[in-house]
Amino acid sequence: MVSFDIPQLSYFLLGPILIVLCGAVLAVVVEAFLSSRTRPKVQLGITLVTLVAALVQLWRIRGATTMDAAMGSVAIDGPAILFQGSILIMALLGVFLIADQQHFTVVASTLPGSSEERESLQSGEQMTEVYPLTLFAVAGMMLFPIATDLITLFVALEVLSLPLYLMAGLSRHRRLLSQEAALKYFLLGAFSSTFFLFGSSFLYGYSGSVSLSGIQAAVSSSSGNSVFLFIGIAFVSVGLLFKVGAVPFHAWVPDVYQGAPTPVTAFMAAATKVAAFGAMLRIFYTAFDNAYWEWRPVITTIAIITMLFGSFVAIAQRDVKRMLAYSSIAHAGFLLSGVIALNKAGLEATIFYLFAYGIVTIGAFAVVTLVRDSQGEVTDINRWAGLGKRSPMVATAFSLFLLAFAGIPLTSGFIGKFSIFSAAYESGNTLLVIVGVLSSAIAAYFYIRVIVLMFFTNPSEDATSVVIPSFLTSATIISAFVITLFLGVFPSPFLNFISSTATFIR
Amino acid sequence: MNPANYLYVSVLLFVIGAIGVVVRRNAIVVFMCIELMLNASNLAFVTFARINGNLDGQVIAFFTMVVAACEVVIGLAIIVTIYRTRRSASVDDANLLKR
Numbered sequence: 294m295v296s297f298d299i300p301q302l303s304y305f306l307l308g309p310i311l312i313v314l315c316g317a318v319l320a321v322v323v324e325a326f327l328s329s330r331t332r333p334k335v336q337l338g339i340t341l342v343t344l345v346a347a348l349v350q351l352w353r354i355r356g357a358t359t360m361d362a363a364m365g366s367v368a369i370d371g372p373a374i375l376f377q378g379s380i381l382i383m384a385l386l387g388v389f390l391i392a393d394q395q396h397f398t399v400v401a402s403t404l405p406g407s408s409e410e411r412e413s414l415q416s417g418e419q420m421t422e423v424y425p426l427t428l429f430a431v432a433g434m435m436l437f438p439i440a441t442d443l444i445t446l447f448v449a450l451e452v453l454s455l456p457l458y459l460m461a462g463l464s465r466h467r468r469l470l471s472q473e474a475a476l477k478y479f480l481l482g483a484f485s486s487t488f489f490l491f492g493s494s495f496l497y498g499y500s501g502s503v504s505l506s507g508i509q510a511a512v513s514s515s516s517g518n519s520v521f522l523f524i525g526i527a528f529v530s531v532g533l534l535f536k537v538g539a540v541p542f543h544a545w546v547p548d549v550y551q552g553a554p555t556p557v558t559a560f561m562a563a564a565t566k567v568a569a570f571g572a573m574l575r576i577f578y579t580a581f582d583n584a585y586w587e588w589r590p591v592i593t594t595i596a597i598i599t600m601l602f603g604s605f606v607a608i609a610q611r612d613v614k615r616m617l618a619y620s621s622i623a624h625a626g627f628l629l630s631g632v633i634a635l636n637k638a639g640l641e642a643t644i645f646y647l648f649a650y651g652i653v654t655i656g657a658f659a660v661v662t663l664v665r666d667s668q669g670e671v672t673d674i675n676r677w678a679g680l681g682k683r684s685p686m687v688a689t690a691f692s693l694f695l696l697a698f699a700g701i702p703l704t705s706g707f708i709g710k711f712s713i714f715s716a717a718y719e720s721g722n723t724l725l726v727i728v729g730v731l732s733s734a735i736a737a738y739f740y741i742r743v744i745v746l747m748f749f750t751n752p753s754e755d756a757t758s759v760v761i762p763s764f765l766t767s768a769t770i771i772s773a774f775v776i777t778l779f780l781g782v783f784p785s786p787f788l789n790f791i792s793s794t795a796t797f798i799r
Numbered sequence: 800m801n802p803a804n805y806l807y808v809s810v811l812l813f814v815i816g817a818i819g820v821v822v823r824r825n826a827i828v829v830f831m832c833i834e835l836m837l838n839a840s841n842l843a844f845v846t847f848a849r850i851n852g853n854l855d856g857q858v859i860a861f862f863t864m865v866v867a868a869c870e871v872v873i874g875l876a877i878i879v880t881i882y883r884t885r886r887s888a889s890v891d892d893a894n895l896l897k898r
Contacts, residue, residue, distance in 0.1 A: 448862060451866045458873055459876070462880065476877050476878065480830070491840040495847075497859070498850065503855045
């Protein structure tokens, strides 16, 4: 007879996630019952209050280190707090951009170009389902990097992915592209999560346990059938590498980044990377660390291909959003070097890089939302020529973000790249460092080409204009600008804070 | 019967599903193949639960069913919008994003 224990949950320690989920449910209710006039403001208010409350709760539990918050299913430790904090900050900045409802379709169910669509546009109604979807995605993202068993990992993966599939299809302009991006993201995302699940089943078969600590114990005692372990590691890695957009599994990245509404792209690009790399770090550092000779060569190869492919293909892009997408692929390669390092320096460097990169990404896409013509956003790079002469402030901000992507000193990107490559070097992976530095140099070429285009080329004939940013959008750009500079010039308080807290508990 | 045979079936189902996703062009069929892969994982979990002699795998199978149901809701919503716009659910027709 199997006895059934009553689960003991620590609501205090799970608070940040629970607050976000409560806010999401509340937002669904508001969406259903409130009149369309007041809804956008109320929804924005609920979302922002929820995110700030979750941040406050996270600050209150900052010192906690325990596996017992949810019967061993989640770990609350230093990295968990840092990942959750990064995700919440990025979500806040992302919601500032999402608040500009110009980007979102009025009623997602109307056909593009139909009379219903025109009527709904004229009626001034605005559906605001994007706010609860964002909150649900944030809750999944916060759960993913702290989950320590296979069930929680899979459920968190789906909770973070499913809302994002829908959000990718909500664009007001170029709706066909947006719907197509949603379809591709959904089909490939669901495909990859089946790989994650199938891999989990083999890890469970290998170890007889669903918890990461049980898998680690089985790996170190090398009990069980090692074929199951190989299959398990390979398939779980495919699922994770898809989410981070590493090279054989990157096909969705450019399409989804380009097709999705730009505020959604900003939020997704930044926060999904933190969540997926957070989970990846935890799984590889706590469950697979003793089997590193099995996965390290493969992941090293993938990291090298990812860095080179992202950097080279980005050169050929003529669309700003696509260029940023390929640059995000290259950055996934840099981040993978931190995962492969498998030492404390690698963990710290990856956490720093994730935060720095996410903030820069949000800032860069925030600038993209501002450059428009009568048809909506202008993403053709050649039409950005001369932007520096017409709106020097916006062009300066975008240049700083590009320099941070390239890893130029005095930006956060330099500190991130430097610490991640020194961690890789420390672990003895010289080849990876050499390829990393080379592909950074290649990548610098196309970042600087855009800067030259903006400042030293005469404006083209067709009229693109930079819209006056709303208060929240300018708040996003200014905070991303300040954080990027600050982390580049005074990184040490932040690095010390990370290094004092970042240790996984097992 | 040897439980390993169920494992072979599950691998076979997973491979059939994966080939279907790659080969078939209709979004609905692709989606059905993905569901087949999810169920293959479920079968593997239940088989391993039997082999390992504990219940964790069976619990996961229930979670997977719920998640698969949620995925159907999202997936069909997206596929139906695409179909209504283009009168076609072929994944080859959705090619506007290739520059």
